[in-house]
Amino acid sequence: MSQQLRLALLQMDIAFGEPDVNRARAADLIAEAAANGADLVVLPEMWNTGYSLDNIQEIADHDGQETIALMSELAQAYNLNIHAGSVASLVDGKVYNSTYVFNRAGEIVGRYSKIHLFRLMDEEKYLEAGNEIGLFELEGVQVGTMICYDLRFPELTRTMSLNGAQIVFLPAEWPHPRLNHWRHLQLARAIENQMFVVSTNRVGTAGETAFFGHSMVVDPWGEVLVEGEETEQILYATVDLSVVPEIRSRIPIFEDRRPDLYTKR
Numbered sequence: 183m184s185q186q187l188r189l190a191l192l193q194m195d196i197a198f199g200e201p202d203v204n205r206a207r208a209a210d211l212i213a214e215a216a217a218n219g220a221d222l223v224v225l226p227e228m229w230n231t232g233y234s235l236d237n238i239q240e241i242a243d244h245d246g247q248e249t250i251a252l253m254s255e256l257a258q259a260y261n262l263n264i265h266a267g268s269v270a271s272l273v274d275g276k277v278y279n280s281t282y283v284f285n286r287a288g289e290i291v292g293r294y295s296k297i298h299l300f301r302l303m304d305e306e307k308y309l310e311a312g313n314e315i316g317l318f319e320l321e322g323v324q325v326g327t328m329i330c331y332d333l334r335f336p337e338l339t340r341t342m343s344l345n346g347a348q349i350v351f352l353p354a355e356w357p358h359p360r361l362n363h364w365r366h367l368q369l370a371r372a373i374e375n376q377m378f379v380v381s382t383n384r385v386g387t388a389g390e391t392a393f394f395g396h397s398m399v400v401d402p403w404g405e406v407l408v409e410g411e412e413t414e415q416i417l418y419a420t421v422d423l424s425v426v427p428e429i430r431s432r433i434p435i436f437e438d439r440r441p442d443l444y445t446k447r
């Protein structure tokens with residue numbers, strides 16, 4: 183597999199509670215990214231509905247079926263990989279905040295449902311938490327995914343890097359005033375795990391809440407390869423995966439860990 187991947191971060195605005203509008207917009211952005219040579223596109227969190235939680239049971243995608251059909255078709259049509267951010271997905275009467283990832287053949291290669299629900303946006307009142315970590319293979323590379331608030335839990339990315347992940351994806355709806363947290367936590371996760379962190383955060387507003395974008399690609403040295411502004415845009419960056427084994431051999435943190443001492447007393 184090629185050691186280089188051209189990423190496209192689809193930093194979109196989201197129409198509140200309007201899945202059809204959002205699906206059409208996502209499809210347009212994917213077409214544009216494909217025309218610009220993307221190998222892999224990444225959508226933001228809950229891009230089908232936004233946090234329209236009062237009616238989320240009615241508007242959620244049934245077992246992700248509409249998302250899966252659309253993204254599978256687009257992945258094949260444009261011959262690219264799609265990390266479909268996350269969508270509200272209704273399974274057995276419960277709504278999950280779920281990710282689906284597609285390879286170039288349109289096959290699902292990864293699934294994940296957000297495991298840490300964010301109380302400041304009432305997720306725990308309306309959504310069900312997932313119970314599995316999101317680790318999978320894409321283009322021959324071991325990768326992980328988390329969703330938004332998951333970023334605050336360093337154990338999660340550590341578990342992914344210990345399991346060989348070289349890139350971790352982070353679809354988000356992360357609002358003001360926590361831009362500092364958003365930036366610094368991503369830099370920290372990338373540096374401490376010697377992996378790429380690839381985030382797509384939405385822009386626009388929902389009621390009083392303003393989402394700031396600043397989607398990013400951070401390399402394992404903590405260098406920001408690209409960072410968005412606060413408007414709708416597609417951000418492009420090419421990652422060279424050979425950087426991961428190189429830094430892991432130059433600064434051998436995984437060999438120097440002392441897990442025998444890392445327990446609560």
Ligand SMILES: NC(=O)CCC(=O)C(=O)O
Binds near residue numbers: 227300329332334354
């Ligand atoms: N949608 C989310 O999980 C938001 C997380 C967030 O804003 C944070 O500060 O954490």
